[in-house]
Amino acid sequence: MKKALVLILAFAMLLVVAAGCTQPSTSAPTSGPTAKPSGSETTKAAEPAKKIVYMYPATSGIPVELEKVNRAISDYTIGKINVDPTLSPIEIANYNTQAMLMITGNEDLDVMESMPGGPAHFTAMIANNQIKDLTELGPQYAPGIAKAVDAVNPGFMAGMTVGGRVYGYPALFDKVTNYYISLRKDVLDKHNLDLTKIKNGADLEAIVKVLAENESIPVLTAQTVDGDVLTAGTLIVNYDNFADNIIVDFFGSNVAMYGAVMGEDNTKVINYYESDLFKEQVEMTRRWYEAGYINRDAATQTETSVQIIAANGALGTLGAGEMGVETNYNNRTGKEMVTVKIADGIVNSGIVQKFVWTIPMTCDEDEAALKFLELTYTDEELVNMINYGIKGEHYVLDDQDRICLPEGVTLQNNPYNVNASFLFGSQYLAKVWETDRADLRAVVKELNKNVAVAPLxxxxxxxxxxxxxxxQLRNVMDQYRPGLVAGSSDPAVALPEFLARLEAAGIGTVIAEVQSQVDAFVANR
Incomplete structure (x- = not known):
């Protein structure tokens, strides 16, 4: 349909030119001035703008003034590259389902971000032939993306390659992902609790117990919609001693779909769900659930932890995050939180593949889609519009060039409250909040340049x-895993059933195949 529209518009333009008319110039962007276009740019602006749909998960709801900001962005990108994007945020709880419906229904969708798990995960979409091979298309239409990624860490693009072919580009945020506990400061102060002194799971439980016994709101909920409360997706926490890291690689799956390799120098692939560690952690989660520490609906929650905390549905959460996560929690919940790191992460393929920008098979405007995507990795003005909206309306800058809210605007009533700069292209182009250190982006970038990466x-x-x-495994995991990791299922009953169903679904076949691929990778490295 988009191609047909372009042909009709092109024909109409020919008639206009034949009649001796000229096209009006493109309007200036809402968010700021632009330079006078050169002769070649004027010719380009006379062509109809290519329309694309740009889809991503909404982690804080759909902004009220999305359409207004979208118009400003369209004005800007039409002037820059003659591309007119439609921003299409989808509530994160519905993202996997909606993405699959759009792709299988061949709907208009040109640029989309993958999810950390589920059918919209990067490797799952490759396997199902749902995203395009960008090995040639990327360098042809958007060479600036790979350059931007390599400028942070050349190793990150390795996680985008399957079978020697490139299928996407990682969202550039702090890949040094650690594990944090975040709780409301007011309740900690009320009960004289010091979260910063915890060293292990017993210390944490002592604090959670006091809150559970004295507050009417559940203490903890899952960070995302996958049910994980004390487990961490692609990170494993040592609750005996937070300082003692557990090295693990799940090969990009946040639900251990392909097995796991545990240990620094190990290459043996195992079924993580058969491990003593998983059994111990789900037993601990069950005990906390029965003690009343955990949100009873964590296994089936359809909102993220920040939304639940903001609505007074929980006091806090445990989960993965990056440097600056403290400000992120404060801004997204609208409450003052105390956030403490309890485990260090390691950069592996799973971290790099957490959020990946891809071109789905439904795209019929490869050049326009990739050129717009390239701007999100190279153009600071566009990145800040997507993240923060229109300057002077949705945000202002302080004397250190940091983001502040205009007078009368709060996090609760801000009509363009996105707060997810980790999602869009390069976070290193996004300005920081007034509560962040002014040099945060530079510090994080340097950290990522020198970070150690997993052996595989x-x-x-x-x-x-x-x-x-x-x-088949995904169906089994969808049925059993959320209840186990949220504590609502009794592991004495559910875990043996889960393991038997995984075996019947073919997890042994999967692990054998992954092991052969790991062996080949190591041999050829």
């Missing part, structure tokens, strides 16, 4: 030979 960094599972088994 760059390895990605080729899921084509095991696609049938993965589909």
């Amino acid at each position: 960094m760059g390895f990605s599972v080729n899921t084509v030979p095991i696609s049938d088994e993965i589909g």
Whole structure:
């Protein structure tokens, strides 16, 4: 349909030119001035703008003034690259489902971000032939993206490659992902509790117990919609001693779909759900759930923790985050939180593949889609519009060039409250909040340039030979895993059933295939 519209518009333009008319110039962007276009740019602006749909998960709801900001962004990008994007945020709880419906229904969708898990995960979409091979298309239309990624860490692009082909670009945020506990400051102060002194799970439980016994709101809820309360997706926490890291690589799956390798120098692939560690952690979660520490609906929650905390549905959460997460929690919940790191992470393929920008098979405007995506990695003005809206209306800057809210605007009533700069292109182009250190982006970038990576960094599972088994395993995991990791299922009953169903669904076949791929990767490294 988009191609047909372009042809009609092109024909109409020919008639206009034949009649001796000229086209009006493109209007200036709402968010700021632009330079006078050169002759070649004027010719380009006379062509109809290419329309694309740009889809991403909404982690704080859909902004009230999305359409207004979208118009400002369109004005800006039409002037820069003659591309007119439609921003299409989808509530994160519905994102996997909606993405699959759009792709299978061949709807208008040109640029989309992958999810940390589920059918919209990066490797799952590769296996299902739902996203395009960008090995040639990327350098042809958007060479600036790979350059921007390599400028942070050349190793990150290795996680975008499967079978020697490139299928996407990582969202550039702090990949040094650690594990944090975040609780409301007012309740901690009320009971004279010091979260900063915790060293292990027993210390944390002592604090949670006091809050559970004295507050009417559940203490903890899952960070995202996958049910994980004390477990951490691609990170594993040592609750015996937070300082003692557990090295693990789940090959990009936040639900251990492809097995796992545990240990610094190990390459043996195991079924993580059969491990003593998983059993111990779900037993601990169950005990906390029965003690009343955990939101009873954590396994089935359809909102993220920040939304639940903002609505007084929980006092806090445990989960993965990056440097500056303290400000992020404060801004997104609208409450003052105390956030403390309890475990260090390691950069592996799973972290790099957490959020990946891709071009779905539904795209029929490859050049326009990639050029717009390239701007999100190279153009500071665009990145800040997507993240913060229109300057002077949705945000202002302080004397250190940091983001502040205009007078009368709060986090609760801000009509363009996105607060997810980690999602869009390069976060290193996004301005920081007034509560952040002014040099935060530079510090984080330097940290990522020198970060240690996992031994199997760059390895990605080729899921084509095991696609049938993965589909069956996903159904089993959807049924059993959320209840186990949220504490609502009794592991004495549910865990043996879960393991038996995984075996029947073919997890042994998957692990054998992944092991052969790991062995080949190590041999050829």
